[in-house]
Amino acid sequence: MEESQDNLLNEVTGGVYKYGFITDIDTEIIPKGLNEDVVRLISAKKNEPEFMLEFRLKAYRHWQTMKMPEWAHLTIPEINYQDIIFYAAPKQKAGPLSLDEVDPELLRTFDKLGIPLEEQKLLSGVAVDAVMDSISVKTTFRETLAEQGIIFCSMSEAIREYPELIKKYLGTVVPYTDNYFASLNSAVFSDGSFCYIPKGVRCPMELSTYFRINAANTGQFERTLLVADDDSYVSYLEGCTAPMRDENQLHAAVVEILALENAEVKYSTVQNWYPGDKNGKGGIYNFVTKRGICKGDNSKISWTQVETGSAITWKYPSCILRGNNTTGEFYSVAVTNNYQQADTGTKMIHIGKNSRSTIISKGISAGHGQNSFRSLVKVLKSAGNVRNFTQCDSMLMGDKCGAHTFPYIEVENQSAVIEHEATTSKIGEDQIFYCNQRGIDTENAVGLIINGYAREVLNKLPMEFAVEAQKLLQISLEGSVG
Amino acid sequence: MLQIKDLHVSIDGKEILKGINLEVKAGEVHAIMGPNGSGKSTLAAALAGRDIFEITNGSVSFLSENLLEMSPEDRARKGLFLGFQYPVEIPGVSIVNFMKTAINEHRKFKGLDPISASDFLKLMREKKDLVGLTSSLTNRSVNEGFSGGEKKKNEIFQMAMLQPTLAILDETDSGLDIDALRIVAQGVNKLRRNDNATIVITHYQRLLEHIVPDFVHVLYKGKIVKSSGRELALELEEKGYDWIKEDNE
Numbered sequence: 023m024e025e026s027q028d029n030l031l032n033e034v035t036g037g038v039y040k041y042g043f044i045t046d047i048d049t050e051i052i053p054k055g056l057n058e059d060v061v062r063l064i065s066a067k068k069n070e071p072e073f074m075l076e077f078r079l080k081a082y083r084h085w086q087t088m089k090m091p092e093w094a095h096l097t098i099p100e101i102n103y104q105d106i107i108f109y110a111a112p113k114q115k116a117g118p119l120s121l122d123e124v125d126p127e128l129l130r131t132f133d134k135l136g137i138p139l140e141e142q143k144l145l146s147g148v149a150v151d152a153v154m155d156s157i158s159v160k161t162t163f164r165e166t167l168a169e170q171g172i173i174f175c176s177m178s179e180a181i182r183e184y185p186e187l188i189k190k191y192l193g194t195v196v197p198y199t200d201n202y203f204a205s206l207n208s209a210v211f212s213d214g215s216f217c218y219i220p221k222g223v224r225c226p227m228e229l230s231t232y233f234r235i236n237a238a239n240t241g242q243f244e245r246t247l248l249v250a251d252d253d254s255y256v257s258y259l260e261g262c263t264a265p266m267r268d269e270n271q272l273h274a275a276v277v278e279i280l281a282l283e284n285a286e287v288k289y290s291t292v293q294n295w296y297p298g299d300k301n302g303k304g305g306i307y308n309f310v311t312k313r314g315i316c317k318g319d320n321s322k323i324s325w326t327q328v329e330t331g332s333a334i335t336w337k338y339p340s341c342i343l344r345g346n347n348t349t350g351e352f353y354s355v356a357v358t359n360n361y362q363q364a365d366t367g368t369k370m371i372h373i374g375k376n377s378r379s380t381i382i383s384k385g386i387s388a389g390h391g392q393n394s395f396r397s398l399v400k401v402l403k404s405a406g407n408v409r410n411f412t413q414c415d416s417m418l419m420g421d422k423c424g425a426h427t428f429p430y431i432e433v434e435n436q437s438a439v440i441e442h443e444a445t446t447s448k449i450g451e452d453q454i455f456y457c458n459q460r461g462i463d464t465e466n467a468v469g470l471i472i473n474g475y476a477r478e479v480l481n482k483l484p485m486e487f488a489v490e491a492q493k494l495l496q497i498s499l500e501g502s503v504g
Numbered sequence: 505m506l507q508i509k510d511l512h513v514s515i516d517g518k519e520i521l522k523g524i525n526l527e528v529k530a531g532e533v534h535a536i537m538g539p540n541g542s543g544k545s546t547l548a549a550a551l552a553g554r555d556i557f558e559i560t561n562g563s564v565s566f567l568s569e570n571l572l573e574m575s576p577e578d579r580a581r582k583g584l585f586l587g588f589q590y591p592v593e594i595p596g597v598s599i600v601n602f603m604k605t606a607i608n609e610h611r612k613f614k615g616l617d618p619i620s621a622s623d624f625l626k627l628m629r630e631k632k633d634l635v636g637l638t639s640s641l642t643n644r645s646v647n648e649g650f651s652g653g654e655k656k657k658n659e660i661f662q663m664a665m666l667q668p669t670l671a672i673l674d675e676t677d678s679g680l681d682i683d684a685l686r687i688v689a690q691g692v693n694k695l696r697r698n699d700n701a702t703i704v705i706t707h708y709q710r711l712l713e714h715i716v717p718d719f720v721h722v723l724y725k726g727k728i729v730k731s732s733g734r735e736l737a738l739e740l741e742e743k744g745y746d747w748i749k750e751d752n753e
């Protein structure tokens with residue numbers, strides 16, 4: 023951590039969104055709007071088996087009966103679904119592709135984003151599935167992983183190649199009826215990643231998916247499914263960026279995780295979608311359903327998120343602690359600067375005996391940002407000896423921003439021990455001056471103080487990404503003090 | 505090294521310093537004494553560049569440059585160090601990390617590469633011993649949960665790490681027991697050289713038994729009303745501040 027913080031501070035940063043460029047590439051797009059034909063078209067484009075089309079259509083029909091949720095502490099402008107393009111794909115052959123079959127322009131794009139797709143150039147020990155708009159461009163290290171029986175590929179391929187696994191698990195953690203955005207996603211999702219870790223296998227590298235929105239007026243609806251079979255382990259990372267555009271773009275993803283007996287899954291997100299400009303124009307609407315189930319006894323799911331991007335974030339990575347002695351964790355840093363809004367948190371549903379959960383949330387609000395933490399700790403009758411620890415801290419920078427907390431607790435079994443701590447602090451002028459007096463300028467002082475504040479969460483990220491996340495935190499808050 | 509001429513400083517429109525004149529040369533130790541509320545801390549903070557204090561008149565030159573035009577961080581990088589009366593806590597930022605960042609900022613300013621890990625560790629060890637800081641303390645977050653004495657030791661430790669040209673120590677003795685006071689004073693004395701200078705701000709003379717000043721100034725109601733050699737400190741100890749007050753009403 024210390025070395026990396028150093029690197030961070032030595033970086034000269036411009037305070038602008040670095041990933042705002044647009045790739046000029048031949049893209050296949052379908053006409054705007056949403057109806058059953060569009061759902062069928064997406065399914066057809068992907069050569070999906072019949073059962074998938076059925077799933078999509080059921081979801082679509084259900085979605086039509088639903089209303090946009092309004093309980094979040096967010097101001098969401100009305101979204102016109104007939105004005106969105108639901109499928110946009112850089113033109114290329116159907117995967118899996120070898121590297122020289124991938125359009126060089128796409129390789130350059132991911133290079134620029136710091137995600138080289140040539141295996142020898144990649145951070146050693148990280149396999150990547152690169153998704154642009156509606157399709158997966160390339161998945162690296164597939165063969166290496168396959169040697170251990172690990173499946174890591176795009177969702178589209180998984181549906182074609184492993185229909186039995188998909189049938190067995192897709193929609194079992196987040197059913198297509200779950201909520202408005204999950205239903206929408208179930209109807210129109212285009213790509214994402216699929217990962218299966220067989221019994222007894224410890225995945226030898228970090229798996230990651232990098233999501234990139236490129237095309238204008240499109241929505242991105244990705245779907246990720248991770249299955250960790252008995253006694254297995256995997257650490258998974260997700261990153262995302264988008265071009266700077268004046269129009270808002272919708273991103274409605276679903277992530278499902280299953281951890282079977284004794285399995286452990288770590289899922290980390292560094293979310294850096296375009297946040298909009300200083301005046302709140304443009305930016306991504308990030309409406310995401312993420313849920314994992316600790317299905318087998320002694321299993322563990324850990325969510326870590328660093329949320330710096332998006333105009334609006336609506337996201338609650340959750341754990342269903344079904345098995346006995348299971349563990350659910352949620353570590354979050356969420357930044358809202360300028361006019362960003364975030365309503366994020368988690369649900370821990372305790373069903374199994376002796377299940378444990380930890381929730382650590384660090385909110386940072388600056389500018390006119392609005393930051394809400396929302397959590398539910400629910401202990402069912404069946405769950406004896408449950409323990410939960412929740413800590414939610416808010417930091418305010420300036421006096422035009424807001425921090426709000428909505429912690430809910432529902433306990434049906436009186437043996438549960440639930441602890442909750444909350445603090446609110448301001449970044450102090452005197453802290454900054456203290457740093458200044460030691461020769462550290464204000465931008466770096468803010469970076470230092472914020473990273474100190476978020477340390478507990480950042481420490482949970484895989485090393486390489488911790489560095490990235492620290493930089494991001496500092497950049498996303500630049501200009502907010504002094 | 506430092507020349508303060510007719511310095512006037514206000515806060516919220518209220519004038520606190522009303523024409524300070526002071527010259528500090530290399531190798532000297534100056535003590536600034538005076539009753540509470542006379543403006544001692546204000547002088548220290550204004551010299552360090554705290555922007556809530558408005559300079560309404562006067563000039564300050566530091567190493568032949570206009571100090572008042574520099575940002576606080578540039579003043580620090582040029583060699584001005586302020587030992588705070590009330591050091592702040594910075595949760596989650598270890599002293600090691602904090603010091604490394606500070607030292608590298610100083611080095612960058614001088615056009616030097618960042619310090620190597622081994623040199624840094626060596627420096628840390630050496631300076632830690634100087635003020636008797638334990639490793640368990642330096643691995644903790646800056647000042648978080650430190651006792652009053654530990655905070656003050658940490659200030660002197662940082663001073664030792666940064667090797668300033670001019671150190672201003674604001675009430676470094678307040679809240680220290682006699683042992684801690686001795687350690688802090690020893691630290692300061694060991695860092696004394698003929699090419700640096702120290703301004704010690706204190707209310708009591710007891711610190712000056714350990715750090716022997718070349719000059720003692722009495723600040724009262726925003727003005728230096730008396731300057732003399734070290735014997736002035738003893739006189740103040742004996743008679744208190746009342747005679748100063750009476751003379752200046």
Ligand SMILES: Nc1ncnc2c1ncn2[C@@H]1O[C@H](COP(=O)(O)OP(=O)(O)O)[C@@H](O)[C@H]1O
Binds near residue numbers: 515516538542556
């Ligand atoms: N931040 C501040 N805001 C308002 N008044 C202040 C502030 N700091 C100091 N003062 C005032 O300035 C005067 C001098 O205070 P200070 O410099 O702390 O004196 P000393 O260090 O000699 O005790 C006092 O009247 C004090 O109330």
